[in-house]
Amino acid sequence: MLLKLPYLAQFTILKHLELHDHFFLGVCSKRARNLIKCFSRNKNDSSVINLYSFCIQLQKTGFLGKDVVMWASCYYRPENETLYRSNTNWNRSIIFWYKDKKIKCKISFHSTKGIPILWCKDKYKRMLPMAIYHSICEIFSISPIIQIKFEMSRLSEFPDTNEIDNVIIGCRDKDQIEEFLKNVIIRNATQLWLGSCQLSVDSVILSLEHALFWSPKWLIKEHLISFRGQTALFVDPRTIGTDDLIDFILHWQQGKNMKLESLVIILNDYESLKFDKEKVFEKLDAKPWNPERRAGRFKKSTAMRFSFLTDFLDCTGQMDIERESDGLLATVIVREKQFFFFVWHVPFPNTSVDQPFTLPHSLAGIPQFQIGQ
């Protein structure tokens, strides 16, 4: 009946519904799915498997993810017990298919979030999130890039995939995460909380292609020098000073690192640690921006998103250093609380995409810039 209504009526009804209602409607039939696809066009950019909340979320760039469905297995966990006991109707079910397996789920609804919880047998607890994830990507017509947010202590429930596009990991055990990183392929960005564990300079963690390290209390100069990926962002380190920046820059200038594209350090505003711009440039043979040698705007090569109070890729008027061995230019920006190091592998990149935009809901009402498409 719904599918025979005029578009205006269909869309008006859909606007009153929640994402999980759209999801369930989308699995009813192909025609219903096409309706949801059409209705959802451009409303979300990506989906996230969140193992902190056991939710599959939909996300629009610049906004927090919205929960669509939860999953749970019959395996006993204290939080499962609460969810289990709050439901009295176990007559609703749904079937998913993943890797040739039929996963039958029972459905309950979360008492406060109102979203459905899909319960499966324990042996499918790693398959179910992937099955739901692919279904959501299909129904909401979004790119099936795999994004996962998880705490290493829940590794036994990690979704059944060894390829991930973007991942956010919380971990206090360095060995555990190193073992994990050896077994998965991360195609794009990794965000890591490593707590206060110590990291050796040959750790696989420093070989991540695009890495964002939150509160890296372990960070020392040797880690900057030994980073083997393309882009690194260190937020709130506690032991990095001006001399470490100088050593890192000189090491790059005298070395042969052809991979590094950008390295950024952001210090905590509430800590006393500061960078000394004058001291850095005293030690460098830096030259002002020459518009004939490089463009004014740096092009970031990753989809990792991070917010700044300024348009941080604008390098017009900044100071450059040159590596004698190959003539490669790098822009060095030093502020009290920020350090940017951008390497110009392509001196005049096409910056027509990935332009910054102002976040619609910024913290404390202050506009922030974020890179996105």
Place this chain on the structure above:
Amino acid sequence: MSCEEPTTSPTPENNITVVSSDGKEFLLDLKLTEQSETLARLISNFEYDRTDVKKDPVPLGNITSAQMQKIIEWLQHHRYYPKWEQNDIHYSTSFTFETWVEEYLNIPNNEMFELLNAANYLNIPRLFSTICRIMASRITGKSAEQIRTVLNIKTDVKNDVYTGIPIQEDSSSSEDGMSEISLSPSPPPI
């Protein structure tokens, strides 16, 4: 929202006649037709609001007499309500309706959809929006199977959820095993 209805009754000069698809004629007060953008525009175009203009019956080929009866009931109830504005629509997932509306729309789904089509055809925004909200309230919080039943959707998908993966039964999985879900190991007594 509710309004006091004055006791004035319509006079023959301010009526028009509409004819349903099954040929039944309805006498409609011009005041009531203001709620229907379709009828209001028609009346304005043919100047039926003038007493000196001959008013031909208006055929409504898409609306049955039963639907017309129902619509007139709506129009009469909302006769003195303020004009509906586009920004009166609040997309919400909390569904509360006034008692009269709940009773008025306490009808089977198929009739509701026909009424929605009629409201769309006659462009009666308050009725249209109310039915959409009622329909949404009947869908929300339901499983796919329940939605299929409510909306009478016949599945055209081979798999319950399409993943593009060939179907192959898992011999070790028994549906009966999930018929009574229980946490394993069993949760301790609370």
